[in-house]
Amino acid sequence: MAIESSTSPRFFVLKHERGGSHDVDFTSIDNNVGEASRCPQCGDFIGSLPWLPPHRGTLELYGKDPGDFVRGVGDEVLISERLVEAFRAEGLTGLRGFHPVEVLRVRRQRRGPKTPTTPRYFVVTPVIGGAAVDEHRSRIQRSSPITCNWCRETGVDSIHGVVLEQGSWKGDDIFTARGLPGSIVVSERFADFVARHGFTNMKLTPTEEYTWDPLRRGPPPSSPG
Numbered sequence: 001m002a003i004e005s006s007t008s009p010r011f012f013v014l015k016h017e018r019g020g021s022h023d024v025d026f027t028s029i030d031n032n033v034g035e036a037s038r039c040p041q042c043g044d045f046i047g048s049l050p051w052l053p054p055h056r057g058t059l060e061l062y063g064k065d066p067g068d069f070v071r072g073v074g075d076e077v078l079i080s081e082r083l084v085e086a087f088r089a090e091g092l093t094g095l096r097g098f099h100p101v102e103v104l105r106v107r108r109q110r111r112g113p114k115t116p117t118t119p120r121y122f123v124v125t126p127v128i129g130g131a132a133v134d135e136h137r138s139r140i141q142r143s144s145p146i147t148c149n150w151c152r153e154t155g156v157d158s159i160h161g162v163v164l165e166q167g168s169w170k171g172d173d174i175f176t177a178r179g180l181p182g183s184i185v186v187s188e189r190f191a192d193f194v195a196r197h198g199f200t201n202m203k204l205t206p207t208e209e210y211t212w213d214p215l216r217r218g219p220p221p222s223s224p225g
Helices: 081-089 188-197
Strands: 011-016 024-028 056-061 069-071 077-080 095-100 102-108 121-132 140-142 156-160 174-178 184-187 202-206
Touching: 011 069, 011 188, 024 069, 077 081, 081 121, 081 188, 121 184, 184 188, 188 202
Parallel strands: 056 102, 121 174
Antiparallel strands: 011 184, 011 202, 024 056, 069 077, 077 121, 095 121, 140 156, 174 184
């Protein structure tokens, strides 16, 4: 059964583009993390433990050259200097941090030049709570019921389309939605920004088409609501 599409504005889930020409991973050499944020309503921890400076580590390069977007530690991601400059110049919102990263080594996992061109990277964290998932219009199987309407922190077994609650979006161009842990959501303006600049290692999927089902559990047995 197809999920009902949300009205404009449109949103996209942002993921690392596996197997692409700019596929790259980052491995931190330090176990330097802080305490997770707490929900302002129920007080429970939300999100992952924050990655604290110094931000040092190794790039594992699977593609031809390192991309502009790299998964970091926990909720943090690495973005290239050219992405940082364009993000600021165009007045986009939703990222915090912008801490420099020290790349100690690049390990190429496929054949290619021994010394690839490596951009300068910065660690950023998408804001939490930029919008909320519409439980009645989304197709999400959860491992336990939602008990807090603000953080909506529960385990997720499978996702077969997501719609955000109308009126819950705060205007940020990149964020983590309440009720959708572990995924980064971006605005249509951010998707256009990526396309115009040709930023790499970024896979954008419309939220209503986004599927995550590692255990092949399938969609919910019936449409909610």
